[in-house]
Amino acid sequence: MSNLGRIVGPIAVIAALALAGAAQAQTAPGTQQQLIQQQQQRRVEQPLNNAPVWKEVRSGRPQFTSIPGRETNVLIQSSGQTWRALRDGPITQYGGWLLVIVVLAIAGFYFVRGQIKLHGAPTGRMIERFGGFDRVAHWSTAITFCVMAVTGLIILFGKLVLLPVIGYTLFAWLAALSKNLHNFVGPLFILSLLATIVAFVRDNLPQAADLKWIATAGGMFGGREVPSGRFNAGEKGWFWIGVVILGIAMSVTGLIMLFPNFDQTRATMQLANIVHGIGAALFVALGLGHIYMGTLGVQGAYQAMRTGYVDETWAKEHHQLWHDDIKSGKIQAKTEEGALAQMQRQH
Numbered sequence: 601m602s603n604l605g606r607i608v609g610p611i612a613v614i615a616a617l618a619l620a621g622a623a624q625a626q627t628a629p630g631t632q633q634q635l636i637q638q639q640q641q642r643r644v645e646q647p648l649n650n651a652p653v654w655k656e657v658r659s660g661r662p663q664f665t666s667i668p669g670r671e672t673n674v675l676i677q678s679s680g681q682t683w684r685a686l687r688d689g690p691i692t693q694y695g696g697w698l699l700v701i702v703v704l705a706i707a708g709f710y711f712v713r714g715q716i717k718l719h720g721a722p723t724g725r726m727i728e729r730f731g732g733f734d735r736v737a738h739w740s741t742a743i744t745f746c747v748m749a750v751t752g753l754i755i756l757f758g759k760l761v762l763l764p765v766i767g768y769t770l771f772a773w774l775a776a777l778s779k780n781l782h783n784f785v786g787p788l789f790i791l792s793l794l795a796t797i798v799a800f801v802r803d804n805l806p807q808a809a810d811l812k813w814i815a816t817a818g819g820m821f822g823g824r825e826v827p828s829g830r831f832n833a834g835e836k837g838w839f840w841i842g843v844v845i846l847g848i849a850m851s852v853t854g855l856i857m858l859f860p861n862f863d864q865t866r867a868t869m870q871l872a873n874i875v876h877g878i879g880a881a882l883f884v885a886l887g888l889g890h891i892y893m894g895t896l897g898v899q900g901a902y903q904a905m906r907t908g909y910v911d912e913t914w915a916k917e918h919h920q921l922w923h924d925d926i927k928s929g930k931i932q933a934k935t936e937e938g939a940l941a942q943m944q945r946q947h
């Protein structure tokens with residue numbers, strides 16, 4: 601070997617080793633190297649069954665990609681399978697049965713108890729129960745709620761319940777319509793809901809009289825109706841648990857799903873969907889109870905929200921404390937005569 605060879609030889613070996621080391625450090629630190637070895641070995645030992653490759657893909661660990669963006673370097677997000685199992689399993693099953701049971705319970709209550717009617721004769725003297733803002737807020741929430749409930753239930757249960765009955769052509773059309781209505785009416789529902797909370801929060805604050813109402817379920821199953829303020833404890837329960845808690849939960853989770861452009865991860869959207877699904881079943885179940893009491897269940901309740909006025913007898917029988925406060929002048933409420941006189945003065 602020449603002198604030159606004697607010098608260049610070891611340098612080349614050292615350089616090659618250094619380069620190999622650097623490459624290794626860049627691509628395969630520790631466990632990564634082991635994984636690669638496992639995968640290569642499995643390809644030889646059990647071709648077509650490369651579990652280590654799939655284990656790594658399913659690990660959700662970020663890999664390399666040239667596509668920029670949140671989570672584009674995660675090939676398969678395994679918790680998506682857990683999400684699907686929850687949505688298509690317990691949420692659909694328990695949610696569905698809950699709604700069936702609530703409908704049957706309401707029908708049973710109606711046949712056993714019947715409509716809650718007025719006992720005394722109407723006086724003809726009317727008291728204003730809901731002003732213009734109250735009614736606009738209530739009815740816009742009620743209408744958008746029904747649209748959200750029907751379209752949401754079609755999205756959740758349609759494939760299971762409707763598709764086998766109406767077939768692909770009709771169901772595809774109905775599902776697309778429901779999805780678009782749900783997306784566009786959602787923000788209107790949120791605005792109406794906020795207006796409803798503002799309109800009714802003050803008279804839904806807890807009072808001592810609510811405890812007695814709760815203890816006897818308001819006397820709904822017989823006996824005298826327990827005296828209450830403008831709203832009784834049952835109505836307050838619907839307001840706080842339904843309108844406020846579930847309403848806001850549905851709005852927040854709905855917005856997370858509706859606007860995926862805020863860089864939220866798939867896991868966040870899956871969680872939002874699960875909370876939205878559970879919330880929907882509870883909200884619709886409570887909503888059915890509220891709709892029943894506001895229409896068939898209590899004579900005069902629907903008219904109150906439609907016209908804004910109730911008869912004095914109605915006020916006394918259903919909300920005695922509120923009626924007494926109006927009579928004593930503690931609460932200023934318009935009477936129909938008063939409203940007419942005011943209108944005449946203005947013209």
Ligand code: HEM
Binds near residue numbers: 745782783851873877
């Ligand atoms: C009364 C209130 C609401 C009810 C009862 C309701 C009900 C539902 C139901 C049952 C689903 C189907 C869930 C599934 O298939 O996994 C759903 C999906 C959805 N909801 Fe709602 N929802 C309500 C309010 C809202 C609001 C306020 C928004 C948005 C502002 C919203 C946005 C969405 C979105 C984006 C989806 C996903 C639809 C899809 O699968 O592509 N929802 N809703």
